[in-house]
Amino acid sequence: MNAAVAADSTSELVRPGEALEVAPGVHWIGALDPTLRTFDIILRTANGTTYNAYLVRGTEGVAVIDTVKAGFADDFFARLESVARYDEIRVIVLNHLEPDHSGALPELMRRAPQARLYISTRATSMLKALLKPNEDERPFEYQTVGTGDAVSLGDRTLRFLHTPFLHWPDTQCTYLVEEGVLFSGDVFGCHHCDSRLFNDRCGDFRFAFDYYYAHIMRPFKTHVMKALSLIEPLPLKLVAPTHGPILRDRPRRYLTRYRELSSASFTERLDDTHKTLLIFYMSSYGNTARMAEAIRDGAEETAGVRVSLYDLEGGELAPFVDLIESADALALGSPTINGDAVKPIWDLLSSLAVIDLKGKLGAAFGSYGWTGEAVRMIEDRMRGLKMRVPVAGLRIKLIPTEAELDDCRAFGRALAAAMTGADAGQTTELADLA
Amino acid sequence: MAKAKITFTDIDQTVNVPAGTRVIEVSEKIGAGIIYGCREGDCGTCMMHVEEGWNNLTEPSVLEEKVLRENMASRHDRLACQAQILGDCRVKPA
Numbered sequence: 001m002n003a004a005v006a007a008d009s010t011s012e013l014v015r016p017g018e019a020l021e022v023a024p025g026v027h028w029i030g031a032l033d034p035t036l037r038t039f040d041i042i043l044r045t046a047n048g049t050t051y052n053a054y055l056v057r058g059t060e061g062v063a064v065i066d067t068v069k070a071g072f073a074d075d076f077f078a079r080l081e082s083v084a085r086y087d088e089i090r091v092i093v094l095n096h097l098e099p100d101h102s103g104a105l106p107e108l109m110r111r112a113p114q115a116r117l118y119i120s121t122r123a124t125s126m127l128k129a130l131l132k133p134n135e136d137e138r139p140f141e142y143q144t145v146g147t148g149d150a151v152s153l154g155d156r157t158l159r160f161l162h163t164p165f166l167h168w169p170d171t172q173c174t175y176l177v178e179e180g181v182l183f184s185g186d187v188f189g190c191h192h193c194d195s196r197l198f199n200d201r202c203g204d205f206r207f208a209f210d211y212y213y214a215h216i217m218r219p220f221k222t223h224v225m226k227a228l229s230l231i232e233p234l235p236l237k238l239v240a241p242t243h244g245p246i247l248r249d250r251p252r253r254y255l256t257r258y259r260e261l262s263s264a265s266f267t268e269r270l271d272d273t274h275k276t277l278l279i280f281y282m283s284s285y286g287n288t289a290r291m292a293e294a295i296r297d298g299a300e301e302t303a304g305v306r307v308s309l310y311d312l313e314g315g316e317l318a319p320f321v322d323l324i325e326s327a328d329a330l331a332l333g334s335p336t337i338n339g340d341a342v343k344p345i346w347d348l349l350s351s352l353a354v355i356d357l358k359g360k361l362g363a364a365f366g367s368y369g370w371t372g373e374a375v376r377m378i379e380d381r382m383r384g385l386k387m388r389v390p391v392a393g394l395r396i397k398l399i400p401t402e403a404e405l406d407d408c409r410a411f412g413r414a415l416a417a418a419m420t421g422a423d424a425g426q427t428t429e430l431a432d433l434a
Numbered sequence: 435m436a437k438a439k440i441t442f443t444d445i446d447q448t449v450n451v452p453a454g455t456r457v458i459e460v461s462e463k464i465g466a467g468i469i470y471g472c473r474e475g476d477c478g479t480c481m482m483h484v485e486e487g488w489n490n491l492t493e494p495s496v497l498e499e500k501v502l503r504e505n506m507a508s509r510h511d512r513l514a515c516q517a518q519i520l521g522d523c524r525v526k527p528a
């Protein structure tokens with residue numbers, strides 16, 4: 001435990017209207033939201049969240065880093081006023097423009113019109129769309145910054161790190177050089193409301209930390225890795241995210257955890273000379289199931305391709321999502337029922353928003369009775385999810401014949417060829433593409 | 435109608451298309467790795483790198499230029515949902 005922790009611990013509780021010093025000259029001026037249960041539609045929280053905003057005082061002015069959700073602006077301004085005057089504010093940094101952090105920005109800029117706003121290069125078009133000024137107001141002025149840019153507060157320097165897509169295109173981190181404090185935005189945050197505020201004094205929040213990563217950061221693993229390589233070399237005394245506990249006790253543990261969570265452990269388990277194809281299907285009378293088996297047999301004829309076949313009826317979605325994250329290709333089989341693919345297929349597809357599908361191959365197949373819409377709908381959805389669909393989907397009317405099972409095997413071989421690149425070097429007419 | 439050849443070098447596939455076809459209309463059908471978000475020239479998701487035939491695509495609009503700049507495009511990057519194919523070219527995801 002460090003020295004600050006041993007000090008009078010009651011002085012470290014969040015109190016209404018009072019800022020809390022988290023490092024010399026650095027104050028937390030955020031808000032607690034203990035009654036929130038659902039965040040951004042996709043996240044649940046059993047004890048609410050916090051909106052962390054910070055104030056940094058230098059010899060030549062004050063910087064405010066991030067604000068709070070609009071409904072919590074009063075808390076934010078009261079805490080701000082307890083440690084600074086509006087006319088002292090020279091710098092406002094928004095690390096992320098999502099409304100939970102930009103909610104009090106318009107009012108802050110009205111109260112501190114002399115302050116300059118610093119946002120990432122990718123944030124400009126969002127700023128305009130989020131903070132549409134009234135007709136009688138002038139538009140917000142701002143300066144865009146990227147890695148290497150810095151702003152001085154006299155004796156202290158804020159440096160910017162360009163860390164896009166964590167979890168919006170506009171996200172960045174800000175580093176207070178002299179104190180080794182990283183204002184990380186949503187990165188390293190979690191929805192966990194605890195008025196003890198510091199990680200070493202809060203209750204165990206590891207589950208909330210991992211859960212937040214799994215739903216907010218996981219789709220952006222490659223961006224997480226890039227951001228970590230910018231952050232890891234920095235001397236770090238404190239990581240100050242925009243939600244949940246402030247990480248002052250061994251802050252590097254949380255960087256390490258992000259690295260662990262972003263590493264592809266599954267892929268490393270398999271020898272990477274193989275490409276992996278996963279086939280999932282649903283089948284009521286076994287027709288789509290027979291297609292699935294024939295597609296597997298066809299694909300498996302190709303050296304270097306490893307195929308696994310799963311009946312969606314027999315499993316939970318979460319482990320399937322993990323499997324898909326480390327696979328190279330995904331084939332989905334569904335009969336057409338009432339003009340649509342069946343719900344377990346859509347459930348699986350809508351669970352894939354938490355992983356990065358870019359570059360993975362997709363394929364669809366299924367048995368049908370008279371219209372057969374399911375296959376096309378699945379293909380469209382796969383494209384919508386940014387998968388490549390190299391082989392046109394395969395539909396078979398009712399019970400597959402031997403000849404039609406041959407078509408399935410050929411479909412499997414074609415998919416395997418696209419996976420291994422064996423189909424390279426061809427020329428096609430646009431009109432011949434499905 | 436005039437024909438053009440577009441090669442997607444990431445998957446090494448070539449498609450013969452009528453001149454004027456947008457890249458987006460071809461790349462998804464052939465299963466190339468270029469990806470799309472808004473599909474209307476706003477988000478920059480579909481950025482592609484033109485390896486050859488830069489002048490065989492329609493000129494970028496002012497709006498496309500702006501989106502390319504905001505997304506820190508490098509030289510010879512274009513938006514695949516905007517660029518139309520006029521002659522032979524070779525492209526890949528940026």
Ligand SMILES: Cc1cc2nc3c(=O)[nH]c(=O)nc-3n(C[C@H](O)[C@H](O)[C@H](O)COP(=O)(O)O)c2cc1C
Nearest residue numbers: 039040041042043098099167168215216471472477
């Ligand atoms: C977790 C999360 C992820 C988002 N992902 C996207 C996205 O991929 N593409 C996009 O255009 N907008 C994305 N958004 C932005 C929302 O669509 C946007 O904030 C919208 O205005 C929310 O509308 P609502 O107020 O009706 O919920 C995302 C927002 C959140 C909270």
Ligand code: FES
Nearest residue numbers: 471473476478515
């Ligand atoms: S897909 Fe959004 S710009 Fe092309």
Ligand SMILES: [Fe+2]
Nearest residue numbers: 096098167186
């Ligand atoms: Fe956010």
Ligand SMILES: [Fe+2]
Nearest residue numbers: 098100186242
């Ligand atoms: Fe947030």
